[in-house]
Amino acid sequence: MSDCGVRRMKLGSQGLEVSAQGLGCMSLSALFGVPAPKTDPIALLHHAIGSGVTFLDTADSYGPQTNELLLAKALKNNGMREKVELASKFGIIYGEGKREIKGDPFYVRAACEASLKRLDVDCIDLYYQHRIDTRVPIEITMGEMKKLVEEGKIKYIGLSEASASTIRRAHAVHPITAVQLEWSLWTRDVEEEVVPTCRELGIGIVAYSPLGRGFFAAGPKLLENIENNDYRKTLPRFQPENLGHNKILYEKVYAMSEKKGCTPAQLALAWLHHQGDDVCPIPGTTKIENLNQNIGALSVKLTPEEMSELESIGHPESVKGERFSNMVPNFKNSDTPPLSSWKAA
Template sequence: MKFRTIGDLNVSSLGLGCMGMSEYYGNQNEKESIATLHRALQLGVNFFDTADQYGMGENEELVGRGLKSTRKNIHIATKFGFVRDGDGKIIEINGSPEYVKMACEASLRRLNTDYIDVYYLHRVDTRVPIEETVGAMKELVVEGKVRHIGLSEASAETIRRAQKVHPIAALQTEYSIWSRDIEEEILPLCRDLNLAIVPYSPLGRGFLSGKIKSVDNFVENDYRRNTPRFQGENFNQNLTLVQSLEEIANELSISPSQLALAWLLSNGEDLIPIPGTKRISYLEENIAAIDIDLPKDVKDFIDKTVPVGAAVGDRYSLPSMKLLNR
C-alpha cells in the first residue's frame, strides 16, 4: 500500500467507500460486506468512509462492527447533516450547533468508538452561518471526539469562511474523469489552503468501470435508475464515452476501473479517492490501480477523448443538485 495525508493522518492512497454496503446500490449482504472490509484491511487499506444517513445509521453500525478489532490502526471518516424521516425521506439539511453535537454523539455510539478521525459536514445548511457549524465542530475537536474537520460539496466562499474558524483538513467532493467541475476553482483553492481532496464516486457510480451496459441490470431499488446520467439517451451517449475509455484501458492491459482510478491518483498526491464496493473482487481490482503509472501522453489522450463536460446529464436529480456548491 502507498499512503497520503489528511492533516496528520497517514491514510491509504485509496480509501473504501462503504455506502453501498447498506443502501442505494441494490441489495445488501452483511456477510459479504464484512468480508470485503476485512479483505481491505489485508490489502493495506486504512481509510474507511461512511455517513450517518447511509442506511439511516446502519452503515455506521456495520463499519463499527466490522472494524472494531483494528480500530487503533485505521482511520474512519463519517458525515452528518442530512435528516431523514421514518420512511427514509430526506426532510432537511441541519448544520445547527445543537445538531452537530447530537449527530456526533449518535455516530460515536453506532461506530462503537470514542473518536472520529475525519468528521464532515455532508452538505452545507444555508440557514446556518458556516461559522456557527464549524465552530461547533471545532468544539468536538477540543473535546477529543473528532480529530479533523471536513466539508463536502461546499463552495469556494464557504471553504474560505470555514477555514477562518478552524483548519479544514479535507474536502469530500465528486471527482472523476467525467465529473471535473472542481478543477476550475475548488481544486486550486484546496491546494492553496492545503486541504486534502477526497473524491467520491471516482468510478462515476460504476459507469466508468465498463461493467454497466444497461440500466436493466440494476435491481428496482438501485437509485441510479433515477439519476440523469443513467437515463434514456443520456445513458447511450455516456456509454459511448465509456467505450472510448475501455479501448484505452485495453491497450494498457488494465481494466477501465483501474484506468479511472490511476487517472485520479496521478493528478496529485493530495487526492485520496474512496471508490465504494461491497465485493472483494472489485476491491482487489481497484487497489491494483495504486501501482499503475499513467504516462502523460495517455492522460493527454484521455483529456482529448473525454474532455471536461463531456458527460451528458446532471450528477444528481434536480433537488439534490441544489444542495451542491453551497
C-alpha cells in the same frame, strides 16, 4: 508504503495520514432502494484493511445509521480500530419521504454523539459536514465542530460538497483537513474553483464516486444488473436520452485500458491518482475481487501523453446529463448567510 503495498499519503496539512486509496462503505448497507449486499460485508472490510486500504468512509445517513453499526462490528476485535482511519459525516436526515439538511450547533453535537455511540469509538478521525445547511452561517457550524476537536471527540474536520467560498470561510474558523467531492472522468466541474482552493489552503481532496457510480466498471450494461428501484436508474446521466451519448465515453476509456493492459475502472482510478499526491479516491464495492482490482489501479502508471489523452476523452462535452437532479444540494448551491445574520434559537 504499507506492508501490503498500498502507499500511504498525507491528507491535508494538519497531520492526518491515510491509505492512498480508501473504501467508500455506503454500498455495504441497504440504501436508496439498493438492498444490502449478498456478500459478507465484514469479510470485505477485513480484507480491505488486511490489504492496506485503511481509510474507511461512512456516514450517519448510510442505511440510515446501519452502516456505522456495521463498521463498529467489523472493527470490534483484533485491534482493528487502531489499524484504520475512520471517517464519518453528519448533516443529512431522511424521514417521512423527505430529506433535510441540518448544520445548527445543537444538531452537530447530537449527531456526533450518536455516531460515536454507533461506531463504538471514543473519537472519529475525520468528521465531515455531509452537505451544507444554507440556513446556517458556516462559521456557526464550524464553531461547534471546533469544540468537538477541542474535546477530543473528533481529530480532524472535513466538508463535503462545499463551494470555494464556503471552504474559505470554514477554514478561517478552524483548519479544514479534507474536502470530499465528486471527481471522475465524467465529473470535472470541481477542477475550476474547488480543487484550486483546496490546494491553495493545504486541504486534502477525497474523491467520491471516482468510477461514475459504477459506470467505468461496468459500462452501460450496469443498468441491466441493478435493482429496478436502485437510485442510479433515476440519475440524469443514466436516462436513455443521455446514455447513448455517454456510452461513447466509456468505449473510449475501454479501448485505452485494453492498450494499457488494465481494466477501465483501473484506468479511471489511475487518472485520479495522477492528479496529485493530495488526492485520495474512495471507490466503493461489495465484492472482494473488485476491491483487489481497485487496489491494482495504484500500480497503473500513466505518461503525460496518456494523461492528456484521458483529459480529452473526459472533456465536459463528452458527458450528457447532470450528475444529480436539480433538487439535490451540492457545492454549486452551498453558500451560507453571513455570520452577522445569525440569531441563535
